Amino acid sequence: MIDWIADYLATVEQYPVGSQVQPGDIRAMLPEHPPTEAEPFEAVLADMDRVVIPGLTHWQHPNFFAFFPANVSYASILGDLAASGLGVQGMSWMTSPACTEVETLMMDWMQELLGLPEKFRSTSERGGGVIQGSASEATLTSILAARWRATGGQVNTNGDTTRLVAYATSQAHSSIEKGLRIAGIGTGQIRAVPHDEHFAMRPDELARMIEADIAAGLIPFWVCVSRGTTSSMAFDPTAEIAAVAQPANVWVHVDAAMSGIAALAPEHRWVNEGMEHADSYCTNPHKWMGVNFDCDLFWTADRAALLGALSILPEYLRSKAAESGAAIDYRDWQVPLGRRFRALKVWFNIRTGGVADAVAMIRRHVALTQEFAEWADADPRFEVVAPHPLNLVVVRLVEGDAATDSLIERANASGRALFTRTVLDGKVACRVSIGASGTERRHVEDGWALLRELA
Amino acid sequence: MIDWIADYLATVEQYPVGSQVQPGDIRAMLPEHPPTEAEPFEAVLADMDRVVIPGLTHWQHPNFFAFFPANVSYASILGDLAASGLGVQGMSWMTSPACTEVETLMMDWMQELLGLPEKFRSTSERGGGVIQGSASEATLTSILAARWRATGGQVNTNGDTTRLVAYATSQAHSSIEKGLRIAGIGTGQIRAVPHDEHFAMRPDELARMIEADIAAGLIPFWVCVSRGTTSSMAFDPTAEIAAVAQPANVWVHVDAAMSGIAALAPEHRWVNEGMEHADSYCTNPHKWMGVNFDCDLFWTADRAALLGALSILPEYLRSKAAESGAAIDYRDWQVPLGRRFRALKVWFNIRTGGVADAVAMIRRHVALTQEFAEWADADPRFEVVAPHPLNLVVVRLVEGDAATDSLIERANASGRALFTRTVLDGKVACRVSIGASGTERRHVEDGWALLRELA
Numbered sequence: 001m002i003d004w005i006a007d008y009l010a011t012v013e014q015y016p017v018g019s020q021v022q023p024g025d026i027r028a029m030l031p032e033h034p035p036t037e038a039e040p041f042e043a044v045l046a047d048m049d050r051v052v053i054p055g056l057t058h059w060q061h062p063n064f065f066a067f068f069p070a071n072v073s074y075a076s077i078l079g080d081l082a083a084s085g086l087g088v089q090g091m092s093w094m095t096s097p098a099c100t101e102v103e104t105l106m107m108d109w110m111q112e113l114l115g116l117p118e119k120f121r122s123t124s125e126r127g128g129g130v131i132q133g134s135a136s137e138a139t140l141t142s143i144l145a146a147r148w149r150a151t152g153g154q155v156n157t158n159g160d161t162t163r164l165v166a167y168a169t170s171q172a173h174s175s176i177e178k179g180l181r182i183a184g185i186g187t188g189q190i191r192a193v194p195h196d197e198h199f200a201m202r203p204d205e206l207a208r209m210i211e212a213d214i215a216a217g218l219i220p221f222w223v224c225v226s227r228g229t230t231s232s233m234a235f236d237p238t239a240e241i242a243a244v245a246q247p248a249n250v251w252v253h254v255d256a257a258m259s260g261i262a263a264l265a266p267e268h269r270w271v272n273e274g275m276e277h278a279d280s281y282c283t284n285p286h287k288w289m290g291v292n293f294d295c296d297l298f299w300t301a302d303r304a305a306l307l308g309a310l311s312i313l314p315e316y317l318r319s320k321a322a323e324s325g326a327a328i329d330y331r332d333w334q335v336p337l338g339r340r341f342r343a344l345k346v347w348f349n350i351r352t353g354g355v356a357d358a359v360a361m362i363r364r365h366v367a368l369t370q371e372f373a374e375w376a377d378a379d380p381r382f383e384v385v386a387p388h389p390l391n392l393v394v395v396r397l398v399e400g401d402a403a404t405d406s407l408i409e410r411a412n413a414s415g416r417a418l419f420t421r422t423v424l425d426g427k428v429a430c431r432v433s434i435g436a437s438g439t440e441r442r443h444v445e446d447g448w449a450l451l452r453e454l455a
Numbered sequence: 456m457i458d459w460i461a462d463y464l465a466t467v468e469q470y471p472v473g474s475q476v477q478p479g480d481i482r483a484m485l486p487e488h489p490p491t492e493a494e495p496f497e498a499v500l501a502d503m504d505r506v507v508i509p510g511l512t513h514w515q516h517p518n519f520f521a522f523f524p525a526n527v528s529y530a531s532i533l534g535d536l537a538a539s540g541l542g543v544q545g546m547s548w549m550t551s552p553a554c555t556e557v558e559t560l561m562m563d564w565m566q567e568l569l570g571l572p573e574k575f576r577s578t579s580e581r582g583g584g585v586i587q588g589s590a591s592e593a594t595l596t597s598i599l600a601a602r603w604r605a606t607g608g609q610v611n612t613n614g615d616t617t618r619l620v621a622y623a624t625s626q627a628h629s630s631i632e633k634g635l636r637i638a639g640i641g642t643g644q645i646r647a648v649p650h651d652e653h654f655a656m657r658p659d660e661l662a663r664m665i666e667a668d669i670a671a672g673l674i675p676f677w678v679c680v681s682r683g684t685t686s687s688m689a690f691d692p693t694a695e696i697a698a699v700a701q702p703a704n705v706w707v708h709v710d711a712a713m714s715g716i717a718a719l720a721p722e723h724r725w726v727n728e729g730m731e732h733a734d735s736y737c738t739n740p741h742k743w744m745g746v747n748f749d750c751d752l753f754w755t756a757d758r759a760a761l762l763g764a765l766s767i768l769p770e771y772l773r774s775k776a777a778e779s780g781a782a783i784d785y786r787d788w789q790v791p792l793g794r795r796f797r798a799l800k801v802w803f804n805i806r807t808g809g810v811a812d813a814v815a816m817i818r819r820h821v822a823l824t825q826e827f828a829e830w831a832d833a834d835p836r837f838e839v840v841a842p843h844p845l846n847l848v849v850v851r852l853v854e855g856d857a858a859t860d861s862l863i864e865r866a867n868a869s870g871r872a873l874f875t876r877t878v879l880d881g882k883v884a885c886r887v888s889i890g891a892s893g894t895e896r897r898h899v900e901d902g903w904a905l906l907r908e909l910a
Contacts, residue, residue: 001533002457005540019552023781026556034564038808041530048537052799055553059543067550067771072542075496078456080539082503084747085460087527088514095522097474098510101481109489133588134791144637159641162615174769175792181767182599182790184639186614230771286793292539293795312636314629315878316522316685316886326478335637335790336589337630338741340748344507353493423770431771 004045005077008053009060013438016415017061019054026055057418062438065447066418068230068258069391069435071361073290075352079345080292090339093327094319100328103131103343110297110346113355114263114283117276120299122328129299130333131342135257136175137335138282138298141310143183143222145280145300146251148309150221156309161185165213167206167245168224169195171234173255176224189218198387199234199424201225207244214248222251225278227271228259231422231431232386232394235259238274246277251305254278257296261288262390265359268366271390288365288391288435289358291349295342298333307332365391365434368444372432375448381455385424391434394424397455401428410454417447459500460532463508464515468893471870472516474509481510512873517893520902521873523685523713524846524890526816528745530807534800535747545794548782549774555783558586558798565752565801568810569718569738572731575754577783584754585788586797590712591630592790593737593753596765598638598677600735600755601706603764605676611764616640620668622661622700623679624650626689628710631679644673653842654689654879656680662699669703677706680733682726683714686877686886687841687849690714693729701732706760709733712751716743717845720814723821726845743820743846743890744813746804750797753788762787820846820889823899827887830903836910840879846889849879852910856883865909872902 029051059070090099104122107129111120122128132138143166147155150164161184168176170192180190191213194205210220223245225236242252254275260283262268275281280300285291300306311332321327331337348354373393376382386394397403408421408430420431430451434444484506514525545554559577562584566575577583587593598621602610605619616639623631625647635645646668649660665675678700680691697707709730715738717723730736735755740746755761766787776782786792803809828848831837841849852858863876863885875886885906889899 001536001540005537008540018549021552023548023552023776024556026553027560030557030560032560032563034568034805034810038811039806041533041807044530044803044806052541052553052557055551055556056541056543057549057551059551060541067544070542070544072539075499077536077539078496081456081532081536082460084527084532084535085456085463086507086511086515087525087747088511089522089525089748093478094473094512096510096512096514097476097478098481098507101479101510102485102507105482105485105487108487113489134793136791136793140637140790155639155641156636157641157643158617159619159636159639159644160617161639162613162617164614174767174772178765178767178790178792181611181614181764182595182638184610184614184616186610186612188612189614230769292542293544293793309636310633312629312633314685316875317629318876321478335595335633336591337633338589338591338748348499350489351494351499352496355489356493420771421773 004048012058012060013062015053015058015061017058017063017418018412018415019057020415021055026051060436060438062436062440062443063417063447064436065432065434066420068287068433070287070293071290071435071437072292073349073354073357075348075354076291076345079348082344083341086341088341090341091331091337092317092319092329093321099341099343100330102347103330104328106343106346107297107299109350111299114260115269115272116299119301120281126303127299127301128303129297130330132296132298132334133294135255135282135284135296136179138296139175139253139255140179140182141298141306141334142253142280143179144309145302145305146222147183149251149302149305150219150249153308163219164221165189165191165218166222167191167193167209167220169193169201169226169236171195171199171229171231172224172226173230199229199232201236201241203237203240203244206241210244210248210250220248220250222253225252225254227254227256228390232424233259233388233390233392234386239277242274242277251279252277254281257282257284258287259390261285262362264355265362268362285346288362290354290437291345295345361437365439368441369393369434372434372444372448379452385429393432394422394429395432396427396429404428404430407451407454411450414450416450459503467513467515468517470508470513470516472513472518472873473867473870474512475870476510481506515891515893517891517895517898518872518902519891520887520889521875523742523888525742525748526745526890526892527747528804528809528812530803530809531746531800534803537799538796541796543796545796546786546792547772547774547784548776554796554798555785557802558785559783561798561801562752562754564805566754569715570724570727571736571754574756575736581758582754582756583758584752585785587751587753587789588749590710590737590739590751591634593751594630594708594710595634595637596753596761596789597708597735598634599764600757600760601677602638604706604757604760605674605704608763618674619676620644620646620673621677622646622648622664624648624656624681624691626650626654626684626686627679627681628685654684654687656691656696658692658695658699661696665699665703665705675703675705677708680707680709682709682711683845687879688714688843688845688847689841694732697729697732706734707732709736712737712739713742714845716740716813717817719810720817723817740801743817745809745892746800750800816892820894823896824848824889827899827903834907840884848887849884850887851882851884859883859885862906862909866905869905871905
């Protein structure tokens with residue numbers, strides 16, 4: 001299996017980037033009913049090539065310019081393997097102390113490596129961090145903590161969320177609306193704060209909305225500051241938003257799921273600007289740091305609110321260590337009870353040189369993105385439709401929506417590259433996300449050549 | 456790493472079952488700050504022995520009688536490894552069709568292997584299944600679907616959950632209250648339905664409560680049928696509960712996170728009794744089938760409610776395959792957006808003989824549990840305090856709570872075995888969960904000898 005993975009990663013470039021199958025094709029290659037006899041492992045491995053590979057969209061392909069990066073390092077794969085093999089549960093400190101303590105240490109190491117505020121450290125008076133599965137879960141956790149704080153804990157008893165109001169721009173990730181909906185904040189209580197011409201939140205509009213909601217007897221409770229939006233990588237101004245939100249007791253959550261990792265490189269540490277005002281923050285090593293999914297880092301400056309929102313203590317989960325306050329029980333920091341030893345993949349990655357590797361990769365991706373933007377700027381058929389400070393550039397054909405749609409569709413169908421379609425201010429556009437660990441200049445050139453040919 | 460895991464699993468018996476460290480011990484063995492130079496992998500591996508092993512509570516230890524089993528098979532470890540190496544995202548069909556289609560097929564295979572109703576198959580008119588991370592997440596998803604159905608979808612808009620009422624016994628898992636709280640159902644809206652002398656829900660009491668809540672203008676919307684409670688493995692009567700709940704439009708969720716896997720063995724298929732009435736169901740191969748965490752199987756008979764509750768479709772996630780209805784986008788079947796290729800570990804496990812292995816293991820565990828119960832029955836110092844139809848037996852010292860508490864504490868401190876304390880009807884008791892894949896008769900004998908010595 002290890003050899004198969006190494007071969008796969010070494011040769012992934014040979015495959016069409018996006019899977020070319022139609023719905024039902026993969027299932028049709030497999031038996032409708034489970035086998036009654038054991039098969040040798042070789043037969044299973046052979047089906048990885050025969051069945052699985054044709055059904056993959058290759059996120060590790062160097063010509064993968066779609067969605068967001070999801071790169072993997074060998075060290076992190078081995079860390080994850082160790083977690084699978086140990087098969088321990090990290091729901092409480094006592095169910096495997098190392099699972100909790102290595103995780104806490106990794107969160108502190110990452111706070112340091114990313115240059116985040118001290119108030120997020122486990123050793124701070126009121127803050128701390130936890131590894132979650134995804135930014136969606138971190139966002140939901142943040143919403144729950146904010147909901148608890150805004151209602152003085154009452155929501156745990158009366159479940160009344162009807163007066164709570166949340167704020168984000170239309171550019172915020174879909175997981176924001178999903179998390180709010182789950183927590184009982186309907187679309188009628190979610191304000192789409194207008195953005196400026198660069199798709200970043202306008203603090204003056206936020207101020208106006210908060211004021212109106214308070215005047216209407218509502219309770220503004222949570223705002224999402226997107227640092228690197230999905231469609232165009234816009235950066236909402238954290239400090240200005242916090243200056244408006246915090247006097248109104250609105251919890252400030254900063255979502256930099258993709259871009260936050262750029263802070264590993266000192267010259268990109270500007271992504272953290274204003275973070276000293278955040279009540280919570282999340283970023284994903286599983287996007288741009290070579291730590292394989294799932295690995296979201298979530299910090300809060302107010303762990304009491306988190307625990308207030310999520311602690312439930314039945315008899316069978318009690319322990320002296322936790323009750324004395326000496327130990328962290330991470331089950332109270334997340335939605336699920338059970339949890340893998342995810343810290344191992346972060347630990348393995350950092351110790352074997354993963355930070356230097358990630359910094360080199362991030363610098364290469366950012367430089368290539370700037371080059372791509374220059375090429376698109378220089379071609380009169382294309383326009384670059386948003387700022388591109390990091391590794392995402394969004395382009396469209398000046399000819400219009402239909403032409404741009406057709407371009408993306410034909411490019412993706414070619415199998416030579418994969419892009420993601422989006423709509424910015426009503427106009428169809430093509431996201432070019434440069435983030436696979438194998439992506440070199442020639443792959444970006446190839447992607448650009450493809451778009452030019454098809455244009 | 457593979458060799459290290461194989462050695463670990465072959466020799467895990469040598470370690471104290473519960474970690475003997477104190478809070479802070481593990482962290483104190485590690486550098487406070489991240490390394491600035493890359494270390495060789497050998498150094499990392501050496502720290503697995505030096506630092507991690509002493510900090511583990513060994514869930515794979517054959518004398519692990521605590522919590523619930525979390526056993527792992529080599530095939531599933533390799534399936535999980537494949538998922539880590541491929542690094543693909545299964546949030547949508549198009550982001551890797553194989554990830555979705557193998558998962559759908561595995562859910563259908565498992566429906567068949569467990570003997571579950573046809574209405575849960577992906578090919579049924581209204582149902583289907585999905586792999587989630589944990590039963591906590593499956594429970595939450597079920598609550599959200601029920602919430603949507605009970606409010607005609609209004610909750611997505613107005614977020615009003617204040618009239619909704621949910622039902623479970625005091626014996627239901629803590630994740631039930633946690634999921635309800637997350638979804639905006641406060642403790643004031645959660646009814647603890649009285650249980651009978653065997654800790655199973657009383658349908659007559661449920662009927663009385665539902666009637667009273669309707670009379671009070673409230674909306675009963677969800678009931679949890681626990682099939683195998685955590686404290687004592689009590690089985691709520693599904694059919695009788697459904698007969699009361701469904702006429703009142705109450706969603707019936709069946710939680711058999713641990714016990715449901717027993718249905719792999721035909722003689723234990725009674726655990727499914729009444730399942731034809733369930734609106735949703737979950738059970739965990741990561742507990743008792745050798746598929747390593749995380750792997751929860753969640754089925755619903757009403758996928759429209761699930762999609763209604765959780766679908767959010769931004770431009771960058773649209774695809775023709777999904778919009779035509781030909782493909783499943785599993786992101787709409789769960790809380791997070793991102794998802795691993797979890798189906799691989801189920802597929803690898805089943806194909807290499809995992810079902811026969813699991814059936815043999817389950818039979819051995821159930822038989823050993825019955826033996827243990829006989830030993831305890833025969834010793835006048837002990838009493839067995841609840842029925843033990845499967846692999847959990849709960850005992851206490853007739854001497855009383857203090858003696859039982861002390862017994863558990865000394866047994867666990869010995870490192871020779873690990874048990875979990877619980878409280879049943881106000882009395883302290885010791886859960887003996889027999890479920891590790893390496894547990895043979897001699898380990899159970901040893902556990903019993905330990906309790907007798909210390910008593």
